[in-house]
Amino acid sequence: MTARRFWRRSGATGWALTAPATLAVIGFLIVPIAAVIAGTFMDPRGAFAPYIAYFNSGFRTTVLFRTLQISAFTTIISLIFGFMTAYVVSRAPGKLKSLLIVAAVFPLLTGVVVRAFAWLIILGRNGILNQTLLSLGIVNEPLEMLYTQGAVVVGMVYLFVPLMVLSLVGVLENIPKDVLQASSSLGASPMATFWQVLLPLAVPGLIVGAVLVFTGSFTAYATPQLLGGERQTVLATLLQQRAMVSFDWVGASTIATIMTVITISIVLAMSHIARRINPMAT
Amino acid sequence: MSDRPHPVLIGIAALVYLFLMLPLVIVVGAALSDTTYLTFPPQGLSLRWFQNIFEISAFRRTIVTSLQIALLGTLIALLIGIPAAYALNRFRIELPKWLGTLFVLPILVPEIVFGFALLKSLTVGTGAPIFLSLLIGHTLIVLPYVVRVISASLASFDFSIEEAAISLGSAPVKTFFTIVLPNVRAGVIAAFILAFITSLNDVSVSLFLTGPGISTLPIQILAHVEQFFDPTVASVSVLLMFLTVAVMAIVERTLGLTFLAK
Numbered sequence: 001m002t003a004r005r006f007w008r009r010s011g012a013t014g015w016a017l018t019a020p021a022t023l024a025v026i027g028f029l030i031v032p033i034a035a036v037i038a039g040t041f042m043d044p045r046g047a048f049a050p051y052i053a054y055f056n057s058g059f060r061t062t063v064l065f066r067t068l069q070i071s072a073f074t075t076i077i078s079l080i081f082g083f084m085t086a087y088v089v090s091r092a093p094g095k096l097k098s099l100l101i102v103a104a105v106f107p108l109l110t111g112v113v114v115r116a117f118a119w120l121i122i123l124g125r126n127g128i129l130n131q132t133l134l135s136l137g138i139v140n141e142p143l144e145m146l147y148t149q150g151a152v153v154v155g156m157v158y159l160f161v162p163l164m165v166l167s168l169v170g171v172l173e174n175i176p177k178d179v180l181q182a183s184s185s186l187g188a189s190p191m192a193t194f195w196q197v198l199l200p201l202a203v204p205g206l207i208v209g210a211v212l213v214f215t216g217s218f219t220a221y222a223t224p225q226l227l228g229g230e231r232q233t234v235l236a237t238l239l240q241q242r243a244m245v246s247f248d249w250v251g252a253s254t255i256a257t258i259m260t261v262i263t264i265s266i267v268l269a270m271s272h273i274a275r276r277i278n279p280m281a282t
Numbered sequence: 283m284s285d286r287p288h289p290v291l292i293g294i295a296a297l298v299y300l301f302l303m304l305p306l307v308i309v310v311g312a313a314l315s316d317t318t319y320l321t322f323p324p325q326g327l328s329l330r331w332f333q334n335i336f337e338i339s340a341f342r343r344t345i346v347t348s349l350q351i352a353l354l355g356t357l358i359a360l361l362i363g364i365p366a367a368y369a370l371n372r373f374r375i376e377l378p379k380w381l382g383t384l385f386v387l388p389i390l391v392p393e394i395v396f397g398f399a400l401l402k403s404l405t406v407g408t409g410a411p412i413f414l415s416l417l418i419g420h421t422l423i424v425l426p427y428v429v430r431v432i433s434a435s436l437a438s439f440d441f442s443i444e445e446a447a448i449s450l451g452s453a454p455v456k457t458f459f460t461i462v463l464p465n466v467r468a469g470v471i472a473a474f475i476l477a478f479i480t481s482l483n484d485v486s487v488s489l490f491l492t493g494p495g496i497s498t499l500p501i502q503i504l505a506h507v508e509q510f511f512d513p514t515v516a517s518v519s520v521l522l523m524f525l526t527v528a529v530m531a532i533v534e535r536t537l538g539l540t541f542l543a544k
Contacts, residue, residue: 018377121305
């Protein structure tokens with residue numbers, strides 16, 4: 001009979017089993033972050049003083065807009081190339097397809113520092129790209145490519161394209177093949193099938209991928225730090241400087257709050273939209 | 283679906299793959315170069331920069347710390363994550379839905395914000411030792427992977443098998459270890475590997491939690507790159523890639539690699 005009583009108390013058992021993980025997340029994640037956010041509203045200068053100071057600073061608003069801009073470029077470029085690549089991968093024959101998936105997983109499992117470092121070797125003043133351009137006589141003196149917004153965007157696209165490809169391959173493979181066959185057997189050209197059937201069905205997946213890439217690049221640290229330096233300061237590098245170099249805890253907390261609010265709003269808004277427009281909701 | 287994609291699309295996909303692979307090839311080439319500066323193609327082949335990794339004590343120390351933190355953090359995450367994933371599936375009706383979302387929070391909030399928050403409340407707030415703070419931070423960032431991957435495995439597990447065992451007199455705890463866990467073995471292995479690699483590569487959380495004397499490998503690499511431009515970092519990178527290849531080989535052996543794409 002003990003077994004049956006065990007199941008009857010199932011509610012309690014469930015709570016007990018999730019308790020350690022729940023307490024860990026509440027105690028070490030929610031409470032510390034809530035404390036950071038609350039701290040910014042308890043400033044002696046007034047409740048919103050840190051935010052007024054933030055948005056009154058030309059430098060800091062520039063950093064916010066630069067971060068948004070870099071994330072937007074990264075997202076758009078990753079979406080376009082990720083989708084085209086995922087489309088080709090999803091139609092590749094079996095063996096080749098698994099090889100292509102492995103080739104996308106591998107960079108994803110390689111650390112962000114290593115991947116940013118690779119671009120440091122390529123884009124540097126004496127880097128491979130400059131050496132090649134010089135030896136081919138295309139330029140007369142080395143180009144300054146590092147520490148530009150372009151360098152950061154390239155590094156970020158490199159970071160996120162594999163993620164986009166992998167998540168879109170999953171999306172494209174979940175689209176029932178009958179739907180596409182129906183479209184072509186009813187006379188639609190391959191292009192029409194692509195634009196009018198495949199793409200609309202992939203939109204929810206594209207949104208999820210875009211959110212992943214946007215929030216990922218919005219909060220990335222290592223890539224902008226190595227490829228952008230001080231000249232391309234973004235929110236994450238500014239947060240690190242404020243906290244670890246200037247010991248400006250209120251300033252750092254303000255940046256942390258702005259990052260959290262923007263990230264969570266985007267995730268919530270987009271997941272809401274993706275759910276509403278999903279034509280094949282499961 | 284037998285019709286091939288447009289040749290232009292195939293060409294673009296090929297270029298994207300070239301873009302993905304070439305930088306990694308360049309890092310490997312630079313690591314093998316005999317020069318004191320970073321260059322590609324390598325000029326003269328040598329393994330001396332690999333030897334150099336182990337001669338720099340900061341690298342030796344941080345490699346050990348990184349492996350310790352990744353292993354311990356992953357094990358603790360499995361210890362608290364497996365029961366949570368089990369309960370979320372077994373007691374789906376009894377438990378509220380937000381509980382599932384709670385365990386995803388560590389990857390939903392920006393990692394860098396989480397690192398800063400832990401520094402403020404744990405390291406500075408309570409004076410916790412650096413190693414402990416790092417361990418807690420890493421445990422939390424890998425917890426979502428553990429819970430999600432194992433939940434996915436449990437979702438296809440037929441709980442009536444477990445009930446059958448229990449109604450035939452097997453103790454619930456024993457049933458979990460002899461019936462449930464062996465059935466989701468693949469998920470546990472995948473969760474372990476994903477968590478281990480995530481922890482090993484982490485920058486944003488470690489950035490705030492490392493301190494005097496204790497650092498992790500990625501943070502040490504960042505510091506080294508900002509001072510020196512020699513092939514040592516390229517060699518460390520290759521070492522990390524080797525580790526990744528080894529791990530992928532294990533996954534391939536146990537689960538098949540397409541598992542990772544799901």
